[in-house]
Amino acid sequence: MINDFNYLKPGTLKEALAMYAEHDDCKVICGGQSLLIIMRQGMIAPEYLLDIKHVDELNYIKFDKKGGLKIGATTTHHAVEKSDVVKANYPALVAMENKLASIQVRNWGTICGNLAHADPAGDPAPVLIALKANIKVGSAKGERTMALDEFFVDYFETALQKGELVLEIQVPVPQPKTGTAYQKFNLLESDMGIVGVAASITLNGNKKCKEAKIVLGNAGPIPKRSKRAEEFLAGKALNDDVFTEAGKIASEECEPVADIHASEEYRKHLISVLTKRILKKAYEEARG
Amino acid sequence: MIEKYAVLYPHTKFHVINTHVRNIDGVAKVTGRAVYTFDVKLPGMLYGKILRSPHPHAKILNIDFSKALELPGVMGVVTGKDTLGVKQGIWRRYKDLCDEQILPVDKVRYIGEPVAAVAAITEEIAEKVLNLIDVDYEVLPAVFEPLDAIKKDAPEIHEGFERNINVTRHIEWGDVEEAFEEADYIREDWFKCGGQAHMCMETRCAVSSYTPDGKLTIYHSNQSPYYMQALMAGVLGIREGDIRVISHYVGGGFGGKFELDGAIFCSAVLSMKLRRPVKIVYTREEDFIATKRRTPMYYYTRTGVKKDGTFCAREAKVFTNGGAYTGMGATALYLTGFFHSFPYRWKAYRYDGYRVYTNTLPSTSMRGFGAPQAMWCSEQQIEWIAADLGLDPIEMRRKNAHHEAYVIPGQATIQSCGIQQCFDEIQKWIKTKGKLPKNRAIGISAAGFMSGGIFNWFDTPYAFSAAMVIINQDGTVELHVGAQDIGQGSNTTLAIICAEALGVKVEDIKVHSGDTDFCPPDLGAWGSRQTLMAGNAVKMAAEDAKRQLLEFAYAQSGMNIVYDLDIKDRWVHAIARPERGNDYTELVKKALRGKDGHRIIGRGYYTPHRKGMISPAYSYMLQGVEVEVDEETGKIRLVDSLTAHDCGQPINHLGLIGQLEGAFSMAAGYGYLEYMPYEDGKLMNPNLVDYKVMRATEMPPTPVAEIDTYEPEGPYGAKEAGEGLTNPTAAAIGNALFHLFGIQIKECPIKPEMVLNTLKEKREKEKNSKK
Numbered sequence A: 001m002i003n004d005f006n007y008l009k010p011g012t013l014k015e016a017l018a019m020y021a022e023h024d025d026c027k028v029i030c031g032g033q034s035l036l037i038i039m040r041q042g043m044i045a046p047e048y049l050l051d052i053k054h055v056d057e058l059n060y061i062k063f064d065k066k067g068g069l070k071i072g073a074t075t076t077h078h079a080v081e082k083s084d085v086v087k088a089n090y091p092a093l094v095a096m097e098n099k100l101a102s103i104q105v106r107n108w109g110t111i112c113g114n115l116a117h118a119d120p121a122g123d124p125a126p127v128l129i130a131l132k133a134n135i136k137v138g139s140a141k142g143e144r145t146m147a148l149d150e151f152f153v154d155y156f157e158t159a160l161q162k163g164e165l166v167l168e169i170q171v172p173v174p175q176p177k178t179g180t181a182y183q184k185f186n187l188l189e190s191d192m193g194i195v196g197v198a199a200s201i202t203l204n205g206n207k208k209c210k211e212a213k214i215v216l217g218n219a220g221p222i223p224k225r226s227k228r229a230e231e232f233l234a235g236k237a238l239n240d241d242v243f244t245e246a247g248k249i250a251s252e253e254c255e256p257v258a259d260i261h262a263s264e265e266y267r268k269h270l271i272s273v274l275t276k277r278i279l280k281k282a283y284e285e286a287r288g
Numbered sequence B: 001m002i003e004k005y006a007v008l009y010p011h012t013k014f015h016v017i018n019t020h021v022r023n024i025d026g027v028a029k030v031t032g033r034a035v036y037t038f039d040v041k042l043p044g045m046l047y048g049k050i051l052r053s054p055h056p057h058a059k060i061l062n063i064d065f066s067k068a069l070e071l072p073g074v075m076g077v078v079t080g081k082d083t084l085g086v087k088q089g090i091w092r093r094y095k096d097l098c099d100e101q102i103l104p105v106d107k108v109r110y111i112g113e114p115v116a117a118v119a120a121i122t123e124e125i126a127e128k129v130l131n132l133i134d135v136d137y138e139v140l141p142a143v144f145e146p147l148d149a150i151k152k153d154a155p156e157i158h159e160g161f162e163r164n165i166n167v168t169r170h171i172e173w174g175d176v177e178e179a180f181e182e183a184d185y186i187r188e189d190w191f192k193c194g195g196q197a198h199m200c201m202e203t204r205c206a207v208s209s210y211t212p213d214g215k216l217t218i219y220h221s222n223q224s225p226y227y228m229q230a231l232m233a234g235v236l237g238i239r240e241g242d243i244r245v246i247s248h249y250v251g252g253g254f255g256g257k258f259e260l261d262g263a264i265f266c267s268a269v270l271s272m273k274l275r276r277p278v279k280i281v282y283t284r285e286e287d288f289i290a291t292k293r294r295t296p297m298y299y300y301t302r303t304g305v306k307k308d309g310t311f312c313a314r315e316a317k318v319f320t321n322g323g324a325y326t327g328m329g330a331t332a333l334y335l336t337g338f339f340h341s342f343p344y345r346w347k348a349y350r351y352d353g354y355r356v357y358t359n360t361l362p363s364t365s366m367r368g369f370g371a372p373q374a375m376w377c378s379e380q381q382i383e384w385i386a387a388d389l390g391l392d393p394i395e396m397r398r399k400n401a402h403h404e405a406y407v408i409p410g411q412a413t414i415q416s417c418g419i420q421q422c423f424d425e426i427q428k429w430i431k432t433k434g435k436l437p438k439n440r441a442i443g444i445s446a447a448g449f450m451s452g453g454i455f456n457w458f459d460t461p462y463a464f465s466a467a468m469v470i471i472n473q474d475g476t477v478e479l480h481v482g483a484q485d486i487g488q489g490s491n492t493t494l495a496i497i498c499a500e501a502l503g504v505k506v507e508d509i510k511v512h513s514g515d516t517d518f519c520p521p522d523l524g525a526w527g528s529r530q531t532l533m534a535g536n537a538v539k540m541a542a543e544d545a546k547r548q549l550l551e552f553a554y555a556q557s558g559m560n561i562v563y564d565l566d567i568k569d570r571w572v573h574a575i576a577r578p579e580r581g582n583d584y585t586e587l588v589k590k591a592l593r594g595k596d597g598h599r600i601i602g603r604g605y606y607t608p609h610r611k612g613m614i615s616p617a618y619s620y621m622l623q624g625v626e627v628e629v630d631e632e633t634g635k636i637r638l639v640d641s642l643t644a645h646d647c648g649q650p651i652n653h654l655g656l657i658g659q660l661e662g663a664f665s666m667a668a669g670y671g672y673l674e675y676m677p678y679e680d681g682k683l684m685n686p687n688l689v690d691y692k693v694m695r696a697t698e699m700p701p702t703p704v705a706e707i708d709t710y711e712p713e714g715p716y717g718a719k720e721a722g723e724g725l726t727n728p729t730a731a732a733i734g735n736a737l738f739h740l741f742g743i744q745i746k747e748c749p750i751k752p753e754m755v756l757n758t759l760k761e762k763r764e765k766e767k768n769s770k771k
């Protein structure tokens, strides 16, 4: 049962940051899709909830050819999924959102809330890291921006400091001849992934890999890049054998934890299969 | 079968049966007006919570709740010592199988078992106070698996049950040894069948209100208000008639809600102590860890057949994980043994079942009642035997299947059976499917099920089903039934039967159910009994009322006595001259006057007699499922299906389709999704994130080919539907995997990792044998 708490409802970002600085034992709530579950399970019992859902100045999707994509903190999954600019420029994000949870959850939950929750099985992080996203955070004292890759610290733990909110996700315009793809493995469509893999490939010419990014979801405490597999691919002429080999390397590099749904060995196997498949998909997309 | 029926009764044409009738509870449900137990709120009501055992096996040495009583808002605490300590069970005829104290006095036997219950002015306080109750346990060694629990040195879970064997069941006919001698080919296999959670949308909940006049009113979510009334009388030491159980709307049962649960018992004990209404609602987690579940089983089965595919003999041994208490597990143990023979003719058959106590959640009945396990093993082994002998698996089944007038020695007589037409339909379907993609295959499985049980271990003196029909002066009808609508739509089905029999429209019928003060006792909604048993009672009651009406109509008409009268669609007429008649409502008014205002009341009941050991009638079905498997990950997807289904004369078309869809999803879940892993007696996934239930996105199309038969024992020829279809799907999925890869998976549910590992093993074996 959810504990009693004091409810704070700021009207503006400034107010929100001030309130957040002022109150100890305060949790941010946006869509509540993750937070309320752990509150109901009694895992946390904060004294204050700071509701930012209605801070409209954080509700936006902006895009320009130079600066890329900017998604504000209160933007829902649904808004991202239905956005024309996202569809046109980051189809991998839309495909990921389509399979994230159910329509109801997407209508209310936010992509930034998902990142701040830092569940290693979350879908957005691997794709965004593969797209080289940055995350802007800020407190009453000021703002800072970091690579999303550096945002995750441990299971359900991020680099956010006391009083800091996630403000925005920034996704650069992909280089020409870049393809990005994501796939998760689950038993029920739209469940969280048992594992997931995102990959981005930038080609040099038609076959050669200029740069690759491979990000593994739920294969360790945080979304994890498979740097060895990325290095292996750099400069290679790409084909099915190369993808298979990269999959093997990625699976050796990760440290998934067994649970009732899948053994460690099986998870590693899935990583290698998914990596192979997703690299191929990204490659085909890069070739256009 | 309408045509056949029409030959017997040439004037008959259905006016209501199997027409498009909407669920009569539909409006109340979709507008949120239906009051479920969960919604009940009484003046002065308190909220209860249950403290549960963290140990799988322990002695309760002492319970100290003095600190709890100090918390403001806490009104009282009860433990086993506040109860009569009655060991209760639903097999009331067999005292040694009444083994469960819902608040145990001195010992707990599974994690989650109630230890104490509190009542407070809010649910929050009730939950918080649980932490303030100190229980001293002496932890005892525990055992979790039946094959460990039967070992000589295993811990003793209940006194006096040697090797923890709770119940044994034996079924035998023919000379098994001799019949095996006749076989050209014998195959034996071991299987393992998982448990499954009932997963009702409405978790267990109750509101009990005891008043100082010694009367107890209980709102409770259950499948049989009469059972609850009788069982509660037993554990509380008060008369059945002083207890009223109200269950107007129930959010699902699936076999898990016709025994006492902690919510009903603890709320009543608290209410009797505190003299205030007490409500207890289980959380989803409590529903998972502290109710009961489908019985996990270990199956050994040995089958002998002739070269041409004729079945000779089968012998099966089954060990079931009974968990801590008997529940309905003894019936599941019998039924799995019986349905393991289904739907085939065996010259000789022998079954030995052992239900074993363990320190886990008790197992019990669940939709299919032992038959899904039986079919999972039987239908796969039969498929493998056909392959071993190079025979067509459908033709081999066809050759050995039940038929009308077949007698299962000592067990049952089959009066209607459409299985041959089922084979035809599925064969046709497979043909139209043509060549499938490389990663897909079709698996089939046959099944059948009972239409209500004949057994009376509950030891009721009442008829199994009863109904009363009262006609009002405006022609509307009060139909009182003890049958329980738990979402399966029995109120609608019974209204249809009543309307058909009486000759009125469905909207003329008001169904009164789910209240022991106003409804006749009835065993309730389980074992697929209500359409046949309560249906017959309703038909009899409606016909009784109609006869009384027609007496008046006849006296008025002045017709020659060789003419018969009837009512159809509110039209009272001579059967031979249907165009000449009178309005039904007018007749009702006249009849009332003629009777000096005495109401017209029809009464009906049904108790099976001379119908064998199991059931008066059996449904038959064959299912084909098209399955796709990702060879690299082992992931299963159901692509398409067809079920050929013989349930006699369908009564309610829409209801039937809904029930079959629901059964499919539950059966498929059992086949490849729903697992209940335990670690040291602790369920590892008691939530809906980790326990996987089919969703709309996982459902393939589930069309049904209805087979036209007529069951003489059923009302208007109807028999079971909606439970039996939980039986075939797991085996059909398994058989598809067999055809796709040649692998034989002997454990369900089939997890993707198992598919991969089995495939890998098989390929390695093949490689080695090539070398």
Ligand SMILES: Cc1cc2nc3c(=O)[nH]c(=O)nc-3n(C[C@H](O)[C@H](O)[C@H](O)COP(=O)(O)OP(=O)(O)OC[C@H]3O[C@@H](n4cnc5c(N)ncnc54)[C@H](O)[C@@H]3O)c2cc1C
Pocket (backbone or CB within 6 Å): A027, A028, A029, A030, A031, A032, A033, A034, A035, A036, A052, A073, A077, A099, A100, A101, A102, A105, A108, A109, A110, A111, A112, A113, A114, A115, A116, A117, A121, A122, A123, A124, A160, A164, A165, A166, A167, A190, A191, A192, A193
């Ligand atoms: C049924 C269901 C299925 C789901 N399936 C999936 C799935 O398939 N894949 C997937 O990736 N996710 C899934 N989710 C998770 C879902 O995506 C997230 O719950 C949701 O996106 C979180 O957003 P929110 O706005 O609801 O966050 P909240 O629940 O409000 O917050 C989540 C956490 O982030 C913090 N937080 C929120 N916003 C900020 C901010 N601006 N700054 C700092 N901290 C913040 C909160 O304090 C809290 O700790 C599922 C959830 C549910 C309920």
